[in-house]
Amino acid sequence: QKEVEQNSGPLSVPEGAIASLNCTYSDRGSQSFFWYRQYSGKSPELIMSIYSNGDKEDGRFTAQLNKASQYVSLLIRDSQPSDSATYLCAVNMFSEDTGRRALTFGSGTRLQVQP
Amino acid sequence: DAGVTQSPTHLIKTRGQQVTLRCSPKSGHDTVSWYQQALGQGPQFIFQYYEEEERQRGNFPDRFSGHQFPNYSSELNVNALLLGDSALYLCASSRDRVLAGGFDEQFFGPGTRLTVL
Numbered sequence: 001q002k003e004v005e006q007n008s009g010p011l012s013v014p015e016g017a018i019a020s021l022n023c024t025y026s027d028r029g030s031q032s033f034f035w036y037r038q039y040s041g042k043s044p045e046l047i048m049s050i051y052s053n054g055d056k057e058d059g060r061f062t063a064q065l066n067k068a069s070q071y072v073s074l075l076i077r078d079s080q081p082s083d084s085a086t087y088l089c090a091v092n093m094f095s096e097d098t099g100r101r102a103l104t105f106g107s108g109t110r111l112q113v114q115p
Numbered sequence: 116d117a118g119v120t121q122s123p124t125h126l127i128k129t130r131g132q133q134v135t136l137r138c139s140p141k142s143g144h145d146t147v148s149w150y151q152q153a154l155g156q157g158p159q160f161i162f163q164y165y166e167e168e169e170r171q172r173g174n175f176p177d178r179f180s181g182h183q184f185p186n187y188s189s190e191l192n193v194n195a196l197l198l199g200d201s202a203l204y205l206c207a208s209s210r211d212r213v214l215a216g217g218f219d220e221q222f223f224g225p226g227t228r229l230t231v232l
Contacts, residue, residue, distance in 0.1 A: 004157075034220065043205055043223040044158065088157050097174040103148070103221065105157030 003027065004091050006106035014114050019076040021109050023089030026070070033065055035074045036088040038108065044088055048074065079113045086110050117142060119208050119224035127230045128196050136191045136227045140208030146170075147189040148221060149181060150205040158205055164189050165211055193229075201231045 003026045013019045021035075032051050036044035048063040050056045050072065056063045062075040072091070076083055086108040093104045120139045128134050140147050146165045150158035160173035164183035183189045187208075193200055207221035 032219075036223075043203075043226045046220055046222060049220050090157075095174065098172060100171055102160040102171060102173050104160065107155070107157050 003093055003095075004089055004104050004106040006087075006089050006109045008107060009110040010112045011109055012112045012114060013079050015079060015081060017079050017113075019079045019083065019111055019113070021074040021076075021087050021089075021111065023072045023074075023091075023106055024070055025072070025089075025091045025093060025104075027091070027093040028067075028070060030067075030070075030091050030093050032092040033063070033072045034090040034103075035061075035063060035072075036090060036105075037083075038086045038088055040085075047087075076111075079111075081113045081115050084111055084113050119144075119206060119222055121204075121206050121224040121227050123227060124225070125228045125230075127232065129232050130196055130198060132196050132231075133192065133194045134196060134229060136193075136204050136206075136229075137188065138191070138206030138208075138224055139188045140206075141222050144208035144210050144222075145187050146209045146211045146219075147183060147187065148207045148209070149189070149191045150207065151175075151200075152203040152205055152226075154202075161191070196231045198231050201229060203228050 005024045035048045038044045050063040050065045060077045064073045088108045089106040148163040149161040152158040163171040167183045178194045180192045203226045205226045206224045209219045209221045
């Protein structure tokens with residue numbers, strides 16, 4: 001049973017469109033949520049962090065959090081071919097295996113922006 | 116402002132050997148976390164070091180151990196290497212804050228690609 005779920009994709013959008021990436025998580029007590037971008041062969045790069053319900057905007061990126069629904073999303077406006085990458089959702093979650101909190105990543109959604 | 120650095124970039128070992136990977140955190144950061152990332156998967160949390168002690172640990176065997184030095188740099192040691200240990204090993208640094216239970220925004224280094232033959 002995966003604790004952080006993401007659609008693996010690929011999600012294909014045309015240049016200039018809005019890309020919507022979604023993530024669900026299983027721990028209702030989670031308090032911190034992060035989106036990372038990872039280009040092929042590179043390490044993850046932090047895009048956004050969000051801790052409270054609602055929207056948080058940074059440039060072309062908007063993170064949305066709904067703790068009641070255990071759902072976090074990332075919107076990318078005016079998508080560019082350079083946005084083509086894998087987007088990882090990360091959640092600070094309680095692990096039943098270890099009895100501790102750990103930053104748990106989803107497997108990522110691959111985004112393709114078509115010129 | 117130097118970001119997170121890791122060494123070496125690539126490493127090839129044989130089964131049963133031991134390996135040490137190194138990480139220097141971003142300036143101003145005092146907390147180091149280590150992750151293992153297999154191909155096509157998200158990073159898996161190994162452990163986190165703060166004030167030279169292991170503060171959190173993921174579901175990894177004792178073959179995986181670490182250390183943090185007074186200058187906040189860190190090492191990851193893996194003993195008795197298995198083929199399944201082949202992966203990208205990532206170090207991430209952050210500032211310790213009460214917020215988020217020790218998992219504030221983390222910034223990753225470039226990683227060490229470990230191949231076990």
